Structures are given as structure tokens and as C-alpha cells.
Amino acid sequence: MTVVFDGIASGLLLFLISVGLSVTLGLMNFVNLAHGAFAMLGGYICVVLLNRFGVPFLAALPVVALVSALVGVVLERTLYRRLYGASHLDQVLFSIGLVFMSISTANYFFGAQQQPLQLPPMLSGQFNLPGLDIGVYRLFLIVLGLAIAFALQWMIAGTRFGAQLRASVDNPRAARGLGIDVDRVFVLTFALGSALAGLGGALGVEMLGLDPEFPVKYIVYFLIVVAVGGSGNIKGSLIASLIIGICDVAGKYYVPQIGAFVIYAVMVAMLIFRPQGLFGRTAAK
Amino acid sequence: MASVKLDLAPLRQAAAWHWAEYAFWLMPVLAYFAFGENLSLLSQIAIAALFCLSLDLILGYAGIVSLGHAAFFGLGAYAAGLLAKYGWGDPLLGLAGAAAFAAAAGFVTSFLVLRGSDLTRLMVTLGVAMMLFEAANKLTDFTGGVDGLQGVEVKPVLGMFGFDLYGKTAYWYSLAVLFVMFWLARRLVHSPFGLSLRGIRQNVGRMPAIGAPVNGRLVVIYTIGAAYAGVAGGLLTQTTQFVSLDVLSFSRSAELLLILVLGGTGRLYGALIGSMVFMAAHHFLSDINPQYWQFWLGAALVVIVLFARDGIMGLLGKLPVPGRKPS
Amino acid sequence: MRHLKKSITLAAIALAASLTAQAADPIKIGLVLPMTGPFAAYGKQIEHGVKLYLATQGDTFGGRKVELIVKDDSPGTAGDVSKRLAQELVIKDKVDILAGFGLTPSAFAVAPVATEAKKPMVVMNAATSAVTTKSNYIVRTSMTLPQNSAPIASWAAKNKIKKVFTLVADYGPGHDAEGQFKKTFTAAGGEIVGEVRAPVKNPDFAPFLQKIKDTKPDAVFIFLPPGAETIAFMKGFTERGLTAAGIRLISTGDLPDEDILDAIGDAALGLVTAFHYSEAHKSPENKAYTEAYYKAYPKDRPNFMSVGGYDGMHLIAEVLKKTGGNADADKFIEAARGMKWNSPRGPISIDPATRDIVQNIYIRKVEKVGGKLQNVEFDHVADFKDPGKQ
DSSP states (O other), X not given: OHHHHHHHHXXXXXXXXXXXXXXXXXXXXOOOTTHHHHHHHHHHHHHHHHHHHOOOHHHHHHHHHXXXXXXXXXXXXXXXXXXXXXXXXXXHHHHHHHHHHHHHHHHHHHOSSOOOOOOOGGGSXXXXXXXXXXXXXXXXXXXXXXXXXXXXXXXXXXXXXXXXHHHHHHOHHHHHHTTOOXXXXXXXXHHHHHHHHHHHHHHHHHHHOOOTTHHHHTHHHHHHHHHHHOTXXXXXXXXXXXXXXXXXXXXXXXXGGGHHHHXXXXXXXXXXXXXXXXXXXXXXX | OTTOOOOOHHHHHHHSOOHHHHHHXXXXXXXXXXXXXXXXXXXXXXXXXXXXXXXIIIIIITOOOOSOTHHHHHHHHHHHHHHHHTTOOOHHHHHHHHHHHHHXXXXXHHTTSSSSOHHHHHHHHHHHHHHHHHHHHHOHHHHOGGGOBOOOOOOOBXXXXXXXXXXXXXXXXXXHHHHHHHHHHHHHHHSHHHHHHHHHHHOTTTGGGGTOOHHHHHHHHHHHHHHHXXXXXXXXXXXXXXXXXXXXXXXXXXXXXXXXXXXOSSSSHHHHXXXXXXXXXXXXXXXXXXXXXXXXXXXXXXXXXXHOTTHHHHHHHHSOOTTOOOO | OHHHHHHHHHHHHHHHHHSOHHHHSOEEEEEEEOOSSTTHHHXXXXXXXXXXXXXXXXXXXXXXXXXXXXXXXXXXXXXXXHHHXXXXXXXXXXXSEEEEOOSHHHHHHHHHHHHHHTOOEEESSOOOXXXXXXXXXXXXXXOOHHHHHHHHHHHHHHTTOOEEEEEEESSHHHHXXXXXXXXXXXXXXXXXXXXXEEOSSOSOOHHHHHHHHHHOOSEEEEEOOTTHHHHHHHHHHHHTTTTXXXXXXXXXXXXXXXXXXXXXXXXXXXXXXXXXXXXXXXXXXHHHHHHHHHHHOTTSOOOHHHHHHHHHHHHHHHHHHHHTSOOOHHHHHHHHTTOEEEETTEEEEEOXXXXXXXXXXXXXXXXXXXXXXXXEEEEEEEEEOOGGGO
């Protein structure tokens, strides 16, 4: 039982650190490999707030999201905006350039070592039910992850803004013709993606650590979640994260010899089975 | 059948060597004299160029995006390394072994990348490469794991030219292999087969209609691309007489893609120029500032994308150079 | 500082006048280190140690002023990159001595260059046992992995730890640590009740921790790459109540090294390790060293890698003093063999037979000293040679 719980928690952690990319890559169709850089930014902001200014962890999280969003807006206005029409490969080149710059910058300000983060007592530890050990922080991740997933799903599928966004991505010209302020929609969405990335980074520090290599180290995980989930689909990302998380944890528990292969094998198998992702929009190109 | 007369003149014209290409290939010869103290860097640029060429064949010409091309590079590197370790130290034999081994792996995995969107292909290739990486990491008795493969003893090239500290043999050897492989690739992309690949990239749906088997062509080019990468890996092993696990790493695949996009895809020369520019910039910047050179490299990439789409070749193509064909 | 420099320059001029022209040339030392990438922290610390030595002990060795050339061989695990840089240092920069080497593949790949170019090669970190056997011109001032995994096994066996679960990262160094620990521990009568090799890149240790909890050993021996993985493991270990269940944690001392100890936080308390250097080591040499370190690098903490770099420079300085500034590889190595000195880590020497380091291995426990986490030494094995070569 505990294995399943850990798997779910592991999956939601994957979801939380990747959901920002689901928004920028999936919804906006921008190959933003610098997603990890935003996550790292969130992590560092969180660490600085906690260690230098003594802000409580829970209070720091909204600040992290807000600052990341602001940075996202600035970068979107100055740089990203120019590349919406560019090919995917140019976007790759551009965002990797940003990643390189972010690594050096983090190294310059914080040094190459791992950053300390101490969770508040109320979020650490574990409580035990018969046959099931529940880590408090893991439970917190699960609840938060699910809440974010549902909120996003609702926003995209159920609100006017979501409809505008989908219209703007699928056909910007027609969307403009309908009076949608496409520019504004994109800025807001990018800000949302950055905020989620920053938040994911801050939440991930406890389990993933934080050093300047963060954007590169976990890029593979971000991409796996988005690819398996199918681009442009929050529900898909969530389910993909859960499947991968559970398979990964169970694989390592029962057959540790092949533990390292599980995550990739699951991904390849799922992509061969469903090349467009679990819930991919078939028209997505 | 003899009654059908095709006018192949435009094809032949495109396949003819341009004067700028002769000039281009003079550069490495001049570089030998100009940068005689940097020969090991120059040979690694040549190897990177060959590796990049292999990706250009599948990405630039057939449109298959790969983020796991280091798989074949690494297989070639290990194949050449293991051959040399167990007594078959002849370099050319080693390269043949590397090519064959990588091609076999390329052929088998090519069936995984026939379907799917760019993102799917990206992730499938990445997954395959990562699994190979993990396998090589685990099999320490066989590959040396993360510590690297020891005891790679390569015999002199053609039995005459031994590998020296100054890297002279390594340079001429890598350059010669690069040139031959480039020449073959150039013939390939200008052949009807190469044209059909471009057709597939531009419009998959119509190709079967003109009688071109899409899947078959993709399998063939993917296998050839893998073989090229294998040769590049084998070259790296032979010129450094060492194989590190890093040859299979994700960062090598990612950097490769970066170099190719930087140079410009689908042009062959883009792969070469991209490698030259990227490796030289990397070397130059990290020499000036060993700790923070990445920042400047990243800034350069961002600026290049903002001002020059389609890589350096795209930029060059826009220059009014007499006779340069936008191919 | 300025005074020091001035007097050094004067001394150098005086010496230069009395020595041959060759000895008056600067001595060029090429440092091959991972300065960026996943192991950037290694390069940074070693460079700190090297520069600290020059700043505190003078930068003129045997009458020749030191000129440092640093090359970034990031990622540090790519032999081809390291080898290329070493070749360039030898051919283009004409260095007299190769030094640095954060990781084993880098040292392995460069060894033939040292042999062929006849340059002394001072290994300041790379810890696989076999490194020194790859060239007769290699001398090591850091440590070897078995040198630390054997003593912790002996200590455990002597201290009522009967059943041990081993968890190592699934890669070469992990396998080596596991092998040495098992060998020593079972020879001393201990029992291995479970063993796991975890993937190197592993963001979540939950499944392994659960397995350990279900096995209920006396102690867990771990070896993981220092960094995010170690932190995640230690935090998980406490979170899951394994400490509370009375399971002890033992490892080699590179895991809770000073550079990441703060990032692990209180979860590290009680961890027992065997290692050759601790910031908390009590000796006048170490006191001077740590004080100078904090003055020069207030943002970082001195750790074993910085001491490896520091001692590497000390070795070079002493050898050149002995040879009168002659850095010829054969003479250099001859002079280095059997050399003994008091390092910040304690008394150390170079094994005349293997050119590898012989040093005290301390048994330490993580405790809070003045509000700061430290590895406090409480026992030691004196003059311990690398068991990996026996």
C-alpha cells in the first residue's frame, strides 16, 4: 500500500514540476526548454525567502509564483514574443541559450553547491495507518497537485479565457478577427506557465535538491510527462505523471536491478502505443 | 522503358561542386598550419562535424527529430573501443565495426520512429538512448562504467602512422574520414533517393502517390544516419584511446541538436559550419572564463536566434554571394 | 598581502640571480578541473585550495614563480574533453606539471598524456583505486574510495552492528564501495542482510527506504554521489522514521562533506562516517587553514576537495624545493616518493611504492558545534594505506 501511495506522490511531484511546461509547450505550442530555468528561479527565490528573510514556507509559495510570473512576463515581452512564429528548432536553440545563461547566473550568485531548505515541522514527518505510512509532505504534494490540475482543467475547458486561449493558439489570425486580444492572452498564459514552473521548482527543492544544474538535470522528466500526456492537455499530463510515478516506484521496490530503466521503458512503450500521447489532440502539429 | 526520357540536367547541376566548396575544404588544410598547437581540438571538431552530419541526414533531409542520437555515437565508440581492446586495433577495421554495429542498432530502432509527431519522436529516441546509457553504466565489467573503458590500444593508421601526442595523425585521419563520409553523403542527398527523402519531409501524404515507399526510405536513411554516428564515435575512441560513459549521455545528444540547428539543417555544410563555430566558441570562451563561459555562449545563441533564423547557413544564404544557391 | 608579494618578488629575484636561467623561468601548472556542469562544485573547491596555498604559503616554488592555467573539462566525466585539454596544456601552454582531475574518467584519460609527454601529474581528487597505476608519473594527494569504505566497515563490526543493509548508487564507484565494505565487514563477522543498487539519477528514494524499513537492519551503509541524491536520501531516512526505529546510518565521509552538510540539515545528525578530512579536525594546521579559507571565501566551507588541492600544491612546492626548481617528471616523482608532512587533515605521506596517499582515516559523527553541523572526529585508524591495491 505504501508503495502505491509513494508512487502517487512521486507522480504528483513530476506533475507539479512539469505542469508549467504543459502550459507553455502544450497550450501555447512553444518549445520552452528553459522551463527548468523558471523552476530553478522559483527554487532559489523560495530558498532566499526562507533562509535570509525568515518567511514561512507556505507564505513563500505565493510570492514565488508571483515573482516567477513577473519574470515570465518580462521575458515574454522582450524575447519570447519574437519567436512565436519561429520554427520549433529555433525555439529550442533560443531556450537552450536561456538555460545556459541561467546556469551561469545561478552559479555566480549562489555558488555550485546544493541549497539548504528546512520544511516547517507541520509539513515534515510521517503518520502511520495500519499497513500504510503517509509522509506529510507527500500528502501535501498530492493535495496541491490535484488542486492545481483541476483548477487548470477547469480554466482551459470551462472559462471564457480558456476558449480564447485555445482559439489564439489554433488560429491566431481568426482569433484576432473575432476581437480576441491575442497578445494579451499569450502574455497571461506565459505568465501562468512561469508561475507554475516557479511553484513546481520551489516545491521540488525538498526532494530534488537545488543547484545551478537543475534546469538540465530534470529536463528529461519534464519532457517525458508532457510527451506521454499529450501536448495541450492537463488531464493527460496528470494521468501520465501518475502512471510513470507508480511504475517507477513499484519498479524500484520490486525489481531494483532494472530500476533505472523503468521510467524510460514505460515512456517508450506508451508512446509507441499512443504516439500522440494519452489524450493528445490529433490535430496538434 | 527506354522511351521515357528524363531530363536529369538540373539534378546534375545541383550535384556539381561549387567553387566555394573547394575553398571551404581548403580551410582545414590551412588550419593545420595556422593552429598547429590546437590539433586535438581541430580533430574533435572534425569528429563533431561528422556526428552532426549524421543527424543532418535524418533531421535535415528526412525530418526525423532525434534527441537520442548519441546512442549510435556511443555504440560506435564502444564497438571501436572493445575491438581495439581485444586485439583488433586496426583503425579502419575498427571504424567498419563501429559503423556496422551502430547501423544494426539504427535499423532495429528505426521502426520506433516511423510514426508520431516531432515530440513523440524526440522522446522515443531519447528514451532509447537513455536506456543504452543506463545499460552501459551498469555493465561495468564490460564497458568500465562511469570510470571509462580502459586498455584501448589502437594500431597505426594503415600500419604506418601511429597516433602521437601532438595529434597530427589524429587530425589528418579524422579529416580524411570526414571528407570521405561527407562526399558520400553529398552524393546521397543529390541522388534520386535523397530527393525522395526531401519529398517525404515536405509532404508525407503525397509521396506514396508517386510510388515512393515512405517507411522503407525512412528506415534506410535512419540506418545510414546511425552508421555515420557510429563512425564518428569510433573516431573519437581511436583518437583519444579511451571511451567514457559520457559518449552516450543526454547532453551529447542535446548539444548535437543544438549545433545542427545553429549551423542550419538540411544543407550538409550547416552541420560542418555549426560544429566549427560552436566548438570554437566553446573553447575560446571557456579559456577566457572557465567558470562562467556558459553565460556568454547562451547569450550568443539567443542573439543568433533573434537575428538569424535557420541557423548560420540561413544567414549566409541571405548574403548576396555570387552563385550561392539556396539549396 | 602587498607586503608579502613584494617580499616574495624580492626573494625570487635574489634566488633567480643565484640559480640557472632555466630555474628562473616561471613554473607552469595546468589545472584540469570541472568548473561548470554537474561537478562544478568539485572544481570550485579544488581551485580554492590551490589558490589558498599560493596566497598563504607563497607562490614561488624552488625559486620559480608559479603560473596557473585553469581549464574547464566539464562535464568532468568525458575523457575525450579532459585529454584534449591536457594535450593542449602540454603542447600549446607548455606546462611543467599537470594537476587537478575531479573525477576518475578524467584522470584515466589523461594518464597516457602524462606518460608520453613526461610530465608529473598530481591528482587532487579522482578517487578510484587504480588511478595511480595508469602512469608512473601520477601522484595522488586526495584519497581512494576503499581507503574510506574499509575503516567504516571495521568500525561497524566492532561496535555491535551485526546486520547491515547496503545501498549504493549503481555505477562504478558505488560498486567499488559496496565490494570493499562487504569484504571487510563479512571478514569481521558481520552479516549483509540486504543490498540494493539504486539508479544514479534518482529523484525519489521512497521505494528503497521502504525496503530498508521492512528489512529492519542494525545499520545501513550508503554510497551515493554527493549532492542532490544524498540530500534526498538523508531527508527521506529521517522523514520515514528510520532513525527513530533505531536504524543507524553509516557511510564514507564524502556524503556529508562540508559543502553539502548544510543542505542536508538536521537530518544528517548522528550519521557516522570514515574519512580523511573534517573541518572540525583539531590541529593548529587545520585551524590556520580554515581561518584563511573563511577569510578568502566567506561564502563557502572548506572541505576535503579544497584540502586535496591545497596538499597537491604543497607537494609540488616541496618537491621543487628539493629538486631546486627542476620539474623533470622522473626527478619529480623520485622526490615525491615517501614525502611526509602535516596537512590540515593530519599527518600524511606519499607511499614510495604506489605514489598514492597514506593518511589517517578518522571515524566521525555529525553533530552540532556552535550551531553549525560538523563531522566531529572520535576515533581514527593511523597511516592507512589504500586497501584497494593489496
